[in-house]
Amino acid sequence: xxxxxxxxxxxxxxxxxxxxxxxxxxxxxxxxxxxxxxxxxxxxxxxxxxxxxxxxxxxxxxxxxxxxxxxx
Numbered sequence: 001x002x003x004x005x006x007x008x009x010x011x012x013x014x015x016x017x018x019x020x021x022x023x024x025x026x027x028x029x030x031x032x033x034x035x036x037x038x039x040x041x042x043x044x045x046x047x048x049x050x051x052x053x054x055x056x057x058x059x060x061x062x063x064x065x066x067x068x069x070x071x072x
Contacts, residue, residue, distance in 0.1 A: 003044040005061055009036045013058035013065075018044070040065065 002019040015031055019041075022028045033039040045064060051057040 001044045001049060003042060003061075004031045005040045005042065005065070006031050006033050007038050007040065007065070011062065011065065013061050016054070016057060016061065042068070 004017045004019065005013055006015040008014050014037065017029065017031045031039060042065075048057065048060050048064070051060060
């Protein structure tokens with residue numbers, strides 16, 4: 001499952017939206033990064049798919065993103 005992640009300049013996860021295939025006529029919403037923020041679209045790791053609490057998911061995603069981001 002694809003997920004959009006909005007991060008602040010410090011790498012803190014500010015918001016997420018799981019992407020679902022919309023059928024014709026259904027509304028579609030997208031997250032947009034604000035000034036100083038970044039939007040990341042990744043395949044949500046299977047071990048994180050069952051997490052429903054936003055704060056728990058955000059903490060797990062922050063750790064995951066640190067492992068896949070290129071080092072500066």
